[in-house]
Amino acid sequence: MRTVALEIAYDGSNYAGWQIQSNAVTVQGVIEDALGRILKKPVRLTYAGRTDTGVHALSQVGCFETDSAMTTVQFRSALNALLPKDIRIRRAERAPSRFHPRYWARMRWYRYIIWNGEEPVPFFNRYALWVRRPLDIGLLKGYCGELLGDHDYTSFASLEKGQNPRRRIYRCEITKKREFVVLDITANAFLRKMIRTIVGTVLELEKGRRDRTEIGEILSARDRGRAGRTAYAGGLYFVGACFPGFPVMSRFHGLD
Amino acid sequence: MRTVALEIAYDGSNYAGWQIQSNAVTVQGVIEDALGRILKKPVRLTYAGRTDTGVHALSQVGCFETDSAMTTVQFRSALNALLPKDIRIRRAERAPSRFHPRYWARMRWYRYIIWNGEEPVPFFNRYALWVRRPLDIGLLKGYCGELLGDHDYTSFASLEKGQNPRRRIYRCEITKKREFVVLDITANAFLRKMIRTIVGTVLELEKGRRDRTEIGEILSARDRGRAGRTAYAGGLYFVGACFPGFPVMSRFHGLD
Numbered sequence: 114m115r116t117v118a119l120e121i122a123y124d125g126s127n128y129a130g131w132q133i134q135s136n137a138v139t140v141q142g143v144i145e146d147a148l149g150r151i152l153k154k155p156v157r158l159t160y161a162g163r164t165d166t167g168v169h170a171l172s173q174v175g176c177f178e179t180d181s182a183m184t185t186v187q188f189r190s191a192l193n194a195l196l197p198k199d200i201r202i203r204r205a206e207r208a209p210s211r212f213h214p215r216y217w218a219r220m221r222w223y224r225y226i227i228w229n230g231e232e233p234v235p236f237f238n239r240y241a242l243w244v245r246r247p248l249d250i251g252l253l254k255g256y257c258g259e260l261l262g263d264h265d266y267t268s269f270a271s272l273e274k275g276q277n278p279r280r281r282i283y284r285c286e287i288t289k290k291r292e293f294v295v296l297d298i299t300a301n302a303f304l305r306k307m308i309r310t311i312v313g314t315v316l317e318l319e320k321g322r323r324d325r326t327e328i329g330e331i332l333s334a335r336d337r338g339r340a341g342r343t344a345y346a347g348g349l350y351f352v353g354a355c356f357p358g359f360p361v362m363s364r365f366h367g368l369d
Numbered sequence: 370m371r372t373v374a375l376e377i378a379y380d381g382s383n384y385a386g387w388q389i390q391s392n393a394v395t396v397q398g399v400i401e402d403a404l405g406r407i408l409k410k411p412v413r414l415t416y417a418g419r420t421d422t423g424v425h426a427l428s429q430v431g432c433f434e435t436d437s438a439m440t441t442v443q444f445r446s447a448l449n450a451l452l453p454k455d456i457r458i459r460r461a462e463r464a465p466s467r468f469h470p471r472y473w474a475r476m477r478w479y480r481y482i483i484w485n486g487e488e489p490v491p492f493f494n495r496y497a498l499w500v501r502r503p504l505d506i507g508l509l510k511g512y513c514g515e516l517l518g519d520h521d522y523t524s525f526a527s528l529e530k531g532q533n534p535r536r537r538i539y540r541c542e543i544t545k546k547r548e549f550v551v552l553d554i555t556a557n558a559f560l561r562k563m564i565r566t567i568v569g570t571v572l573e574l575e576k577g578r579r580d581r582t583e584i585g586e587i588l589s590a591r592d593r594g595r596a597g598r599t600a601y602a603g604g605l606y607f608v609g610a611c612f613p614g615f616p617v618m619s620r621f622h623g624l625d
């Protein structure tokens with residue numbers, strides 16, 4: 114048996130998220146179907162991270178075991194020939210036999226894109242949140258700085274029962290590129306809806322020109338009701354993960 | 370009666386082109402429906418140019434007459450509230466009473482975008498043609514230069530019966546921006562499928578490293594069979610038109 118890791122990019126607009134569901138079209142489901150047709154038996158993928166409906170990925174990692182003689186290059190070509198064009202296999206690589214993307218990932222990088230132009234642009238609908246008022250980048254940077262570090266992020270998440278709400282955010286950085294405002298955020302892992310809730314919250318604080326200390330108050334309240342709304346899914350991109358035990362599949366550079 | 374001109378941007382991915390059809394969803398049809406709901410009577414738009422299925426527009430111009438007391442700002446807001454997000458009214462302006470976008474337009478500007486990166490990118494599917502081999506920009510510039518001027522473009526068009534095949538191309542310019550190769554082309558007017566046939570042809574000539582003089586031979590053959598294939602619609606954008614009699618609605622700048 115060999116372990117094969119796939120690096121996957123997808124436009125999430127037309128999918129009910131990554132994770133397989135019985136009654137909806139998901140990215141995982143579509144890839145597993147294609148793999149099943151190639152290998153002529155059912156395949157289950159392990160993966161680096163779930164993404165919600167409408168969320169995109171530049172470098173999701175999926176992994177499966179096989180006794181097929183196909184090369185990794187053949188896997189990539191065969192999959193890309195079967196998959197819809199909004200899901201692309203960027204690479205297929207032989208992986209260590211026990212490789213599991215979710216458990217091996219030590220860091221995840223997500224990007225959130227806001228179109229901060231005056232005009233609505235029909236081409237950005239699915240790919241960015243439109244905020245018309247000119248954003249105060251200094252204020253946003255301040256709020257984001259307060260989120261760094263090791264915290265209980267209960268206020269910013271849809272927690273699953275019994276889930277540990279502590280995470281460590283390593284980077285939470287706002288940059289302005291022309292009329293786009295971009296949030297880059299990395300953490301050991303994220304809670305469900307955490308990034309979109311962070312975005313919704315810092316936008317509300319910015320609108321009210323609130324003090325950056327309010328972030329600390331929201332964090333320590335450990336109450337989802339204290340944070341802002343969950344921001345639009347189409348602005349969110351899973352950029353990549355870092356696998357110290359399998360650096361070949363790490364993507365933590367090249368997007369700046 | 371007032372004449373109102375609309376500046377319209379749309380993502381053509383989900384539409385059977387601009388022009389109204391009885392059995393397909395078109396951009397014109399959707400806007401006329403929305404206007405009809407606002408004005409409570411049927412409205413017919415005149416417009417600057419037809420675009421085919423999948424072709425996009427940054428600045429299409431549509432025009433109608435009305436005796437409504439609504440202001441142009443109210444028209445824009447009311448339309449944008451009713452229209453799907455992949456069609457946006459950028460501006461509504463009071464126009465000269467005899468304004469007709471098609472007859473008044475003296476120049477049209479289209480842009481064709483090629484993604485010339487090594488990897489397929491799922492986000493560019495609907496918005497650019499993917500050409501994987503590194504394109505020779507010098508060769509492409511040469512072919513495009515030969516297309517300038519006043520010619521019979523029969524070889525590059527789907528002509529309608531009895532249509533005059535002469536057009537004047539003022540600009541036909543290739544530029545490379547990172548891994549995108551972009552063609553900007555302006556003419557007094559274009560024939561049906563003319564730009565996409567030009568793109569398909571120059572790409573085939575580039576692939577064969579043919580001499581630029583072949584463009585002249587194809588032009589003088591006046592035979593559609595001599596030119597290349599019609600390139601992918603999703604790479605084409607109607608950027609704007611120039612109306613000397615109504616400069617307010619002209620868009621011939623600001624995209625470089």
